[in-house]
Amino acid sequence: MSGYPHAPPGQCYGYGAPPPSQPYAATANPYGAAPPPQGHQPYAPVATPYGAPSAPYAAGPGEKPHKENKPYGGSSHAPPPASMGGYPPSAPAYGSPFASLVPSAFPPGTDPSVVTCFQMADQDGSGFIDDKELQGALSSYNQKFSLRTVHLLMYLFTNTNSRKIGPKEFTAVFYSLQNWRAIFEKFDRDHSGKIDAGELREALMSLGFAVSPVVLDLLVSKFDKSGGRNKAIEYDNFIECCLTVKGLTEKFKEKDSMYSGSATFTYENFMLTVLPFLIA
Numbered sequence: 001m002s003g004y005p006h007a008p009p010g011q012c013y014g015y016g017a018p019p020p021s022q023p024y025a026a027t028a029n030p031y032g033a034a035p036p037p038q039g040h041q042p043y044a045p046v047a048t049p050y051g052a053p054s055a056p057y058a059a060g061p062g063e064k065p066h067k068e069n070k071p072y073g074g075s076s077h078a079p080p081p082a083s084m085g086g087y088p089p090s091a092p093a094y095g096s097p098f099a100s101l102v103p104s105a106f107p108p109g110t111d112p113s114v115v116t117c118f119q120m121a122d123q124d125g126s127g128f129i130d131d132k133e134l135q136g137a138l139s140s141y142n143q144k145f146s147l148r149t150v151h152l153l154m155y156l157f158t159n160t161n162s163r164k165i166g167p168k169e170f171t172a173v174f175y176s177l178q179n180w181r182a183i184f185e186k187f188d189r190d191h192s193g194k195i196d197a198g199e200l201r202e203a204l205m206s207l208g209f210a211v212s213p214v215v216l217d218l219l220v221s222k223f224d225k226s227g228g229r230n231k232a233i234e235y236d237n238f239i240e241c242c243l244t245v246k247g248l249t250e251k252f253k254e255k256d257s258m259y260s261g262s263a264t265f266t267y268e269n270f271m272l273t274v275l276p277f278l279i280a
Helices: 112-121 131-139 147-158 167-187 197-207 213-223 235-255 267-278
Strands: 194-196 232-234
Touching (some): 112 167, 131 167, 147 235, 197 213
Antiparallel strands (some): 194 232
């Protein structure tokens, strides 16, 4: 018998297939995988990353190194001339991770069972549910996740750390969990309730993410409840793994507009990209 939970009949996971525009389903060419050969190496080092001035942090030809008594990540009141060294021009800052969530509504055609799930969790009728209410809603339907996983779900589907979620985002969470659960079951071929490193790689590929063997080993070590001894991860940790890979990849792709496998970040943007996944 499968080691992962199955939804009771008639409950939230009893609704039909997700809409045609299934969020976060598989893609034809996983991000991180080399595209068909086109006469160049897609992930070869480039002389100058796009969007960055030549030799950032270095002095220009024939100049003395630029010194500045600023903490790392600090910026001057005025940007340095293009010919000088120093930080690249600052990109527009990311939005505040603690911004308020905008009220939303259920998308047209949302299954009534999804609406019922949300309304039962939204006991005060505010139109939002918090992290513990979402955890309770998922646990009620045999989807038991830690608060950390719930926080990652909320962050990825709202792009804020406000720890609240509305009807639109709630619907997307449920459809995506349904998709990820089906993928987990597909690659858990022995129905043990766990998938090993090779199966995890295939599962991530089917979701559109191609990770290197080194990254794959790190993921298995991180999300294996035995601390890496079993070299396998269970369903709840598989969801957290998917959320982490998906979230970091999408943040990276925002800066990698050419899909070259390289991106340039300011110090602040790097911190705002990584920290939400550490403090979830």
